[in-house]
Amino acid sequence: MSVDEQIKEYIAAQPEPKRLDMMALHRLILEMMPDGRLWFLDGKDDAGKTVSNPSIGYGARTIQYANGSTREFYRIGVSANTTGISVYILGIEDRKYLAQTYGKDLGKAKITGYCIKFKALRDIRVETLKAAIRYGVDQPAI
Template sequence: MPKSATPPTVAEFLASLPADRRATITAVHQAIKKTVPKQKPFVAAGMGLGLIGYGKYRYKSASGREGEWFLIGLAAGKAYYSLHICSGGSEGYSVEKNAKKLGKVKCGRSCINFKKLEDLNLDVAMSLVKQAEKDGGINAVT
């Protein structure tokens, strides 16, 4: 995706993807919109190939750094898709705690990487998306 002064709309972002990548990203995008309709989607600039963000939250890291980040993020990388679910509390990160239930995926603390839509347990992922909305972001994770 070429860099521009203003990020594209979500529709423009989806249209810019290759057809095979577009189908999977659109399916997950629709699932997220249905699960958390109050979280307005936007295209985050400066995220490599681009990313659709849903909602925002304020964070403060252990080092004292503060900022604003997307609550949920969806990206179509070259090798895999990434679903970022920024949720957690004192017990840890939601994605990391539920990694075994998410399917044939690779998980980080708040990121789910998958190669095909069939590899992702979409029902479990959407339950975590819903939890992220309820939690309002990552809070007090050590």
């Protein structure tokens, strides 16, 4: 199954209204990153054990580990969770930046170092979320 098919299947499997919000977010990010690489992670490790929620990834960046090894990974991620949706903005060095910059204007959301979690799109200001995503997209690739 192609990545695009996996993403469509994942979104279709979500209950309403989360499905509609996930479709809207998917379209929004694709518009912001029309040439970005698409990823789908099923949340399972190499042994097939579930270790995280499945996630959709957009774009590409290189992660460098302390031991010097590198790995390609997505820049922006979207994942359904038990209470709503998480948007991951990776590659931000300052773990307080998202909350300090977008927290007051975002609406009903919990913001950690690189994650914006909310129950539904109607609970947040989508333009503010777009600005946070744009910031993540514009970060250097490494």
